[in-house]
Amino acid sequence: MLPWWRTPTARRYLFGYTLLAPAVLYVTLLVGLPFLFSLYLAMSDATVGAPVAEFVGVENFRAALESPTFYVALRNTLVFTVGAGIMKGLLGTMLAFLLLQPFKGRKVVRALVVIPFTIPIAVSVLGWKWMFDSQFSVINWALSRLGLIGAWGSPDWPVWLGQPHLALASVMFVNVWRGFPFSAIVLLAGLTSVPPEVIDAARVDGATFMQRFRIVIVPMIAPILFIGTAFDTVFTLSDLSIVYLLTNGGPDGATEILPTLAYNIGIRAGALGRGAAVSLFLFPLLLPAIIVLLRTLRRRQY
């Protein structure tokens, strides 16, 4: 009889784990351990310059919770994520139902409307920065020509990135602009997976459009809508480029969000420990999205 390590099963396992090892090692070393390391950093007084750090317990978290800037950033993060999420859901659903219809030029239209999502974000934000220019904004030009606002210098001339409420609305708008095609395409994939027979059957049974929508379509696309929203939340919560490039948190903290705060404290000011603590406050916000995604994965597995 063969020793156990020479049996075909054992050899298959050995082969399999050898193949898996590089990927598992890479993500363990550069995602898993750094994540744990960030917990440690958050409880130390580590800075960019000093190689040796001392353990300070929850001091960094306490310092964050005691600073007014942190609450502003937290509130903006929530307003930003929830507000932009709802807008993306609405626009995405409308677009998905339009694209679901058969019509001439559908492929071309689809290719054009997804551009905001596929173009690198740092690149397109620069275009928005120019469109939001305080004096030569093309948006203001159009509004002014339509007679909705006065000429440059008049009191109702909007300075998109310079007025607190407008600035927050503007950065949210760019996030919506970037994300709505993603919502639409994910939903479209979900809608096309609803077999037409099911909808026809409901129609034959006398269901009205709203009933078909509520009883048949919504339950069938709910999981996919969930997944899309969860991914989008992860993307949105972790993206700093829009705010960093458009306003860098200004004017006067009006658009400060946790990612920009973490970057400014951790990298700009070099206080790694305090920056890590601030960025970890994002984790409880991310957790629901991650749980949703994992549960859907599990369901598929078994």
Added chain:
Amino acid sequence: MATAVAVPRTHRSKEIRRHTLIYLGLIPFLILAVFPIFWMAITAIKQEPDLYRMDIVPFWFHLPPTWKNFDFLFHRTFYADWIVNTMAISFWVSAITLLTAVPAGYALARLRLPFGENLGIGIFVTYLVPAIILFIPLARVVSTLELQDSWWSLVVVYPTFTIPFCTWLLMGFFKTVPFEIEEAAMVDGCGQLGALCRVVLPVSVPGIITSVIFSFTLSMQDFLYSLAFVSISEQKPVPLGVATELIRGDVYFWGSLMAGALLVGVPVAIVYNLFLDKFISGITGAAIK
């Protein structure tokens, strides 16, 4: 006979009405999606005085178009270096991703390992741990490796998101390769590794190409890591270079900014566009199928 002619006509006018309604609904979305890109493109080839006129319709040229902004990029900035850096980063990230994700995807799809599913999910979870949580500890890793201010630091960190994504993409791909061709190869005397290399890999070329494309496009979507780790002008990748180096204090070189942004943004957008369905099914396949 009269009715036979009339039926297709009403059908046709119905179709026209339907199309008109759909197009009317789509126009706002199209303008929203495309106008910013059009605006960037026209800004890139306008002469500077033409940019700062509020008294004329800005959607067309009032002075002849110019290539001056592109000229400026290549002769007065590090733009050429940034392109070379971006290409080099993409090459190495693709190489690392393929060497790790191809075997891992295959093992997860085929070998029914104990804990295999959990390992697969574990790898996927790392895709969900965002850069914003990892960039501070990774800053320490990068400085320990003495790679700060070098584009090599990005070669080390970008696989943290390309490996999980491509592993799952390839796993789905390998599941579609019929098991019989592998069995046939093994019956013919190939070992398991031989069957993988000689039979499975050749038919998986489309999946592998897709992984390379995503290693490239996902790397191009990054901003945070490059911003945090690379501050030397010559070492930057294109998105970071354009966003940080073409602004002097409060002076924006809008023409060359837009030129530099679009010159890489448009090719990336086109390639990504072609593979978008693969991206969506790569991350959401779980719920759709």
